[in-house]
Amino acid sequence: MLQVSYIRENREQVLERLAVKNFKQPEVVDQIIALDDKRREFQSKLESIAAEANAIAKQIGELMRQGKKEEAEPLKANTTSFKEQSKTLTEEVAAIEAELYNQLVILPNLPHSSVVKGISADDNEIVYEYGVKPNLPEIALPHWELATKYDIIDFELGNKIAGAGFPVYKGKGAKLQRALINFFLDQADLQGYREMQPPIVVNEASGFGTGQLPDKEGQMYHVGIDNLYLIPTAEVPITNLYRDVIVKEEELPIKNCAYTPCFRREAGSYGAHVRGLNRLHQFDKVEIVQVVHPDTSYQVLEDMSSYVQSLLKALELPYRVLGLCGGDMGFTSAKTYDMEVWCAAQARWLEVSSVSNFETYQSNRLKLRYKGKEGKTHLAHTLNGSALALPRILASLLENNQTENGIKIPSVLVPYTKFEWIS
RNA sequence: GGAGAGAUGCCUGAGUGGCCGAAAGGAACAGUUUGCUAAACUGUCGUACUGGCAACGGUACCGAGGGUUCGAAUCCCUCUCUCUCCGCCA
Numbered sequence: 001m002l003q004v005s006y007i008r009e010n011r012e013q014v015l016e017r018l019a020v021k022n023f024k025q026p027e028v029v030d031q032i033i034a035l036d037d038k039r040r041e042f043q044s045k046l047e048s049i050a051a052e053a054n055a056i057a058k059q060i061g062e063l064m065r066q067g068k069k070e071e072a073e074p075l076k077a078n079t080t081s082f083k084e085q086s087k088t089l090t091e092e093v094a095a096i097e098a099e100l101y102n103q104l105v106i107l108p109n110l111p112h113s114s115v116v117k118g119i120s121a122d123d124n125e126i127v128y129e130y131g132v133k134p135n136l137p138e139i140a141l142p143h144w145e146l147a148t149k150y151d152i153i154d155f156e157l158g159n160k161i162a163g164a165g166f167p168v169y170k171g172k173g174a175k176l177q178r179a180l181i182n183f184f185l186d187q188a189d190l191q192g193y194r195e196m197q198p199p200i201v202v203n204e205a206s207g208f209g210t211g212q213l214p215d216k217e218g219q220m221y222h223v224g225i226d227n228l229y230l231i232p233t234a235e236v237p238i239t240n241l242y243r244d245v246i247v248k249e250e251e252l253p254i255k256n257c258a259y260t261p262c263f264r265r266e267a268g269s270y271g272a273h274v275r276g277l278n279r280l281h282q283f284d285k286v287e288i289v290q291v292v293h294p295d296t297s298y299q300v301l302e303d304m305s306s307y308v309q310s311l312l313k314a315l316e317l318p319y320r321v322l323g324l325c326g327g328d329m330g331f332t333s334a335k336t337y338d339m340e341v342w343c344a345a346q347a348r349w350l351e352v353s354s355v356s357n358f359e360t361y362q363s364n365r366l367k368l369r370y371k372g373k374e375g376k377t378h379l380a381h382t383l384n385g386s387a388l389a390l391p392r393i394l395a396s397l398l399e400n401n402q403t404e405n406g407i408k409i410p411s412v413l414v415p416y417t418k419f420e421w422i423s
Numbered sequence: 424g425g426a427g428a429g430a431u432g433c434c435u436g437a438g439u440g441g442c443c444g445a446a447a448g449g450a451a452c453a454g455u456u457u458g459c460u461a462a463a464c465u466g467u468c469g470u471a472c473u474g475g476c477a478a479c480g481g482u483a484c485c486g487a488g489g490g491u492u493c494g495a496a497u498c499c500c501u502c503u504c505u506c507u508c509c510g511c512c513a
Contacts, residue, residue, distance in 0.1 A: 044473065047482040054482090057494040061441035064494095076493045083493090246433095246470085367470095377470080 001365045002107050003379075004036050004100070017110035020117045020326040028106050035100040042096060046089040053082040105215075109361040111326045112298070112335040118325025125325070127337070130309070131318030134344050134400050142345045143398040144276030146407065147173065150422050155276070165266065165274075165281035172422045176397075176409070177284060179416030180390055181259050184286035184311065188387060191307055193257035193288055198237035200260050201228040206240040209366045211332050221263045230263035234287035235384045242291055242368045246377055249370050253300065254291040257387070259284065277391035278350065284390040290383045291368065294359070297381035298335070301357040304385045305337045308353045311388055314412045317396050318342040320349065334359040341392065345399040350392040355385030 007014050007029060015026055056075055063072040116125060147153035152173025158166040169177050185195055207213035207229050212220060221230035231237055238256050247254065262285050266274075277283075288307070292300050305321065312319045322338040329336050333356040340349035360379040363369070369377040401408045406423025414420055 040473075043482085047473070050483085051481055053493080057492095058441075060493050064441070072493080079493050375468095 001104055001361060002110065003360065003364055004032065004104065007107075008033055008036065014110060018107070020111045020115060021108055021329065022117070022119055022327040023108060025106065028103050032100065032103050032107075035096060035103060039093065039096045039100060042089060042093045046086060046093055049082055049086050049089065053079055053086065056082075108331045109334050109358065111329060111333075112357070112359075114323075115329065115335055116323070116325045117327075119327040120325075121328050123325040124328055124338070125323040126320055127323045128309075128321040129318075130313065130320070131316070131342070133318050133342050136344050136399075136402070140345045140399070140402060142276065143343070143395040146345075146398045146402060147276070150407065152176070152422060153277070163281070165279070167277070167280065172417070172419065173394075175417055175419070176394065176413070176422070177390060179413050180388075180393060181284060181286060182416050183413055184387060185257065185259055187307075187311060187314075188257040188286065188288055191255075191288075193255045196238060196241075196256050196258045198231075198234060198241070198258055198260065200231050200237070200263075202231055202236050202240065203228060206236055206243070209240045209243045210236050210362060211365065212236060215331070218267055219265050221265060231260060232264050233262050233285065233386075234258040234260040235289060238287065238289045239362060239366065239382060239384065242380075242382075243366045245367075246369045246371055247291070247380070249293065249372050252291065252293045252370055252380065253296065255288070256290075257286060257288045259286045261285075262389075277395040280391055286387050288385050288387045291363075291380050292383065293370070294378070294381050297357050297359060297383060300383055301335060301337070301355065304355045304383060304387075305339075308339055308355055308385055308387050312339060312341060312352075315393065315397065315410050317393070317400065319352075330354075330356065332356075332358055332361050334361065339388075341396040343392075343396045343399050345402070346395075350396065352388050352392045352396075353386040356383060358382045358384075 002014070011029060011033065014029055018026060018029070056079055060072045060075050063069070063075075116123065118124065141149065144153075144155065147155070150172070152170055154168040154170055155164075157168040158164075161168075189195060201223060204213060204227060207220070212229070212232060216232075220232055222228075223230070237260075238258050241256070242254070261282055263282050264280075266279055266281060288304060290300055290304070309319070309321065319339055319341045322340065324333075324336040324338060336354055336356040338351050339353040339355070340351050342348075343350050359381050362382045363379040366382075368380050368382065370380045371377050397410070398407055401410070406421045409417050409420050409422070
């Protein structure tokens with residue numbers, strides 16, 4: 001959520017930046033400013049009435065204490081009109097504030113000045129490409145066929161016990177998953193991220209805190225009986241740890257990471273592009289989350305991007321980095337890099353990580369602030385990134401590393417898997 | 424699931440209708456003293472909105488939301504959460 005004060009003071013710039021994100025309702029900006037004017041006007045009326053009423057109540061209290069009951073009685077009569085006025089004004093202020101909030105949540109985050117204008121994924125910039133795409137023989141198999149061939153992932157069994165999008169990993173498939181999780185967590189640890197194990201269900205307040213609610217309600221699994229949501233990413237519980245928190249400036253940056261399963265209903269997805277591991281309802285992911293000082297957030301974004309890339313290099317996967325254009329960026333992000341790995345048999349790029357700087361967009365809603373040395377509070381900046389999401393890494397490993405002798409495990413993973421080949 | 428108790432500031436904790444935005448202690452921060460550390464002493468020490476160049480004001484907040492009252496941390500109602508005991512279970 002953007003800050004109203006920022007919108008007021010930087011109207012032109014806000015409009016210009018929203019255009020980069022291809023935002024269709026620029027009139028909302030002026031509506032917000034008008035509503036805020038109205039809010040101030042009504043609130044100040046309400047407050048001056050309250051001030052008068054408080055003053056009278058104080059006088060009455062003083063008289064009562066002195067035992068002058070008779071003198072207090074006429075004062076009471078004066079307050080009836082205050083009560084009525086303040087009641088209607090309170091209702092009006094509440095209505096204005098509700099409308100202001102409704103308008104405010106329509107506005108996406110403002111893209112950073114380095115973000116290019118654009119409408120769709122076609123307009124994203126390829127900022128970096130690394131590695132050599134393997135030359136596979138004609139008979140190369142897509143990962144879902146390899147999974148069956150080596151009996152390491154069973155999609156049918158998953159269908160039976162849960163449904164499509166809930167695969168069962170078996171034997172070396174399961175061990176490879178566990179190896180990847182441990183590898184990612186160990187690497188994050190080396191980078192100074194504190195490992196956390198959060199709940200994988202969250203309450204409504206947390207869903208609102210990171211912006212999944214109310215917008216993406218339909219994308220989360222909801223446990224109705226207890227009104228809890230299965231997390232779509234560890235970003236939700238980890239970032240919400242800092243909801244309504246004021247940290248000391250010297251505690252920044254705060255670096256946390258977490259492995260969790262992630263649950264996404266993916267309502268509306270279908271077809272060949274969701275085959276196999278490409279898109280699942282449940283998947284594993286290691287997430288890195290930082291809370292930083294505003295001055296450093298863009299440097300941190302670059303650091304996080306390099307870190308994610310270092311993981312892909314270690315796994316010897318060809319990848320590319322996309323700088324997302326305004327139109328393809330998430331609603332809450334100011335700048336996002338997507339990392340995509342090459343899946344050789346499918347001959348397509350698959351997104352395995354998304355690293356974003358949210359600036360104050362999340363922290364404003366979360367009320368996540370830091371207290372500066374001068375004693376004032378300021379909103380902190382938040383960032384997060386996948387490091388990494390497992391299924392597509394697995395897909396890419398299986399497809400790219402397939403040989404006549406089986407699937408070769410990257411050497412960095414062998415200490416974790418304790419085997420070199422899936423055959 | 425049943426019964427009971429509770430929710431106050433960074434923490435502990437007092438406060439049962441006006442003098443309470445809130446005692447006291449601790450923590451933290453700044454200063455004085457000190458050869459250093461410690462101790463002692465002094466001071467500062469919630470958040471948000473809002474008026475003002477500022478000095479300094481106003482309003483709201485004692486788990487959340489309603490209500491009673493001239494006036495609510497305090498009384499009433501609803502909800503949420505926490506703790507204790509019992510039951511069940513890992």
